Amino acid sequence: MGKTIWNLFFAMLKSGLLGYGGGPASIPIIQSQVVEGYHFMTQQQFTDALALANTLPGPIATKLATFIGYQTGGLLGGFVALVGMVGPTSIGIVLLVNLLGLLKGNPHLAGLIAGVRPVVVVLLLQTAWMSSKGSFPDWRMFAVAVLAALALFVFRFSAPLVILTAMIVGAFVLVPAK
Numbered sequence: 001m002g003k004t005i006w007n008l009f010f011a012m013l014k015s016g017l018l019g020y021g022g023g024p025a026s027i028p029i030i031q032s033q034v035v036e037g038y039h040f041m042t043q044q045q046f047t048d049a050l051a052l053a054n055t056l057p058g059p060i061a062t063k064l065a066t067f068i069g070y071q072t073g074g075l076l077g078g079f080v081a082l083v084g085m086v087g088p089t090s091i092g093i094v095l096l097v098n099l100l101g102l103l104k105g106n107p108h109l110a111g112l113i114a115g116v117r118p119v120v121v122v123l124l125l126q127t128a129w130m131s132s133k134g135s136f137p138d139w140r141m142f143a144v145a146v147l148a149a150l151a152l153f154v155f156r157f158s159a160p161l162v163i164l165t166a167m168i169v170g171a172f173v174l175v176p177a178k
Contacts, residue, residue: 007038008077012065012084023061025120027127030064040072047131055163061085140174
C-alpha cells in the first residue's frame with residue numbers, strides 16, 4: 001500500500017506541475033499517468049471517473065485526483081492525490097503573483113501567454129477525443145451528445161442543467177438491458 005500511495009502522489013504531482021492551463025488542460029496528463037503510466041485504471045474506468053467528476057461543481061483536476069486517489073488508495077489515497085495535485089500550484093501561484101507584479105506590462109510575458117493558449121485548446125481537444133472512445137456504444141449515446149451540443153452551443157443552456165438532464169435521461173432511458 002505504501003508504494004501505491006507514493007505513486008499516487010507522484011502521478012498527481014506530475015499532472016499538477018505539467019498541466020499548464022488549468023484543470024481541463026491537466027486531464028490528458030492525468031489520463032496518461034493513471035492509465036498508461038501507473039495502470040491505476042483502464043481507459044474506460046478513467047472515462048467514467050471523468051464523467052462522474054464533471055457532474056460535481058468545482059475544479060475538475062482536483063475532483064479527478066481525489067476520485068482516483070480514493071478509488072486506488074482509500075481515504076489516505078484521496079488526500080495524498082489531492083495534495084500532489086494542488087500543492088505545487090498553490091506554492092507556484094503565490095510566487096507567480098509576485099513575479100507578475102514585477103513584470104506587469106512586459107510584452108514578452110504577453111507573448112508567452114498568447115503563445116501557449118493554442119496549445120491548451122489542443123490539449124482540451126485531445127481530452128475530448130480520448131474520452132469519446134467508447135462513449136458512444138450505440139446511436140442513443142450519440143444522440144445524447146448531439147442534443148447536449150445543441151443545448152450548450154445553440155440554445156446556450158447552462159452546463160449544470162445539461163449535465164443534470166443527461167443524468168436523468170441516462171438513469172431512466174439509457175438503462176442497459178439485464
